[in-house]
Amino acid sequence: MSDFEKVLDKSASKVEEQLKRMLPRVEGPEGRLNEAMRYAALAGGKRFRPFLALETANMFGVSEDRALRVAVAIECIHTYSLIHDDLPCMDDDDLRRGQPSTHIAFDEATAVLAGDGLQAFAFEVLAKDDTHEDPNIRVELVRQLARASGPRGMVGGQMIDLDSEGKTLDVGSLTRLHQLKTGALIAFACDAGAILGRASPALCRALHAYAHDLGLAYQVADDVLDVEGDRETLGKTAGKDAQAGKATFVSVLGLERAQAQAQLLANQAVQHLDIFDERADRLRQAAQFVVSRRA
């Protein structure tokens, strides 16, 4: 395990603990819903988006308590999207993060509701006083997360993804698809730290540009892994996208050029950080991690 992976691991543990503390307890007649929400959200995972929020918040001296609440909100949105993506009517995936998907462990109706509940919960967390004493900052976090995860962001990207099954996409269309589907939430994770830390517009722009390239590098590398990875190390069904007739960066560019493209994007991401001193070193490492990870 590299030094960076240890850092990521430690951050993931903190996020896991915070999720455990904050998610609704399993009690009352609606207990099954809370159980499903906890099942999906506490299944481990790299917690890469929360890491980005914690790390950028830390760069601006934001207290970890506050940053962790925002990290939890982001992870709840990410988890809800995974639950819904795995549904039989969507990607129909039985396995997620190495365990049965929520609709398998529970049932489809509970999975739909658990996703719905996690989305509402994320916005409730951001809106509460504990997230920041300044309501301007809380409401800005809500506005940007809603945009990043909604029809002009993640959900819009998922629609394009479903619509493009069996179609030939060019690199431009594929790039737009992933900017919305995964890029928007990754970008929000970095923006969130800057919002919490009242960063200057110039620093906000630099972080946003970093996150933009990082998100794409992440997705291109994911497509490479999807081909190379095996079922065990990835914790999800490998090669699934290709089987489903979905265009991927590998199917469009070929394996070798996709790998090169991922590295190019990671390098570009790091260049946007030149405005920062060594405070941004972990973000620089994150960019390299994204393209060199094995799972």
Added chain:
Amino acid sequence: MSDFEKVLDKSASKVEEQLKRMLPRVEGPEGRLNEAMRYAALAGGKRFRPFLALETANMFGVSEDRALRVAVAIECIHTYSLIHDDLPCMDDDDLRRGQPSTHIAFDEATAVLAGDGLQAFAFEVLAKDDTHEDPNIRVELVRQLARASGPRGMVGGQMIDLDSEGKTLDVGSLTRLHQLKTGALIAFACDAGAILGRASPALCRALHAYAHDLGLAYQVADDVLDVEGDRETLGKTAGKDAQAGKATFVSVLGLERAQAQAQLLANQAVQHLDIFDERADRLRQAAQFVVSRRA
């Protein structure tokens, strides 16, 4: 059409127009998503929740522009819940508001995403500057809507509802189910007007108590209509809940006692308004409308 129904009708038209203006346009590769969101949200309906928000806001002198944005947010949440409730894995209903349900008119995956997108869109609308110049008020609207629609509100109620199929419920459990499933959002609609209008705590409490009883009266009357109504006037499959083996106020209390209970709750709702002068007359009429409507 009674005078009150004319008022309700006019209010519904305004909300419909505002939804048309505000919902994302059908354009870009994600256009199918926006089309489905608009299809579901612009299908008519009484717009009773938006009416309550507009009416309570008006009682406190809030400008209609602001109140309409909040009304749109509430209706988007309500619409998303209807789309997801109608899914085959949930209530499996092919008809909604007299037209094919979203998953029939489009497909299941698009229906799931349209619901998800409408939820995010609702929070984005509330968080934007145009909703109110005071960020405290915007963030309070977000917090309360998230709570009312999330695991401790609407989604929790829907979970209890699904879980109770084929079970015998007593009046207490059935009441709690509906307080969460439909009552929480109806209560938020009234609370929202008071929040926008910076109403005093005493007036907020009175409105909340009114909304609580009104919401229950609405549901009891709905169960009565579900038995009495026919498919045509209701625009959804009548008697469906009873067929699905779900406990209803009619199955638990009997038709006659359920009718009496609805009227009792409506009267109780009106009593909570004694603190208001004739400003609240439309809310008083609304309580009577809820139990005397034929559809």
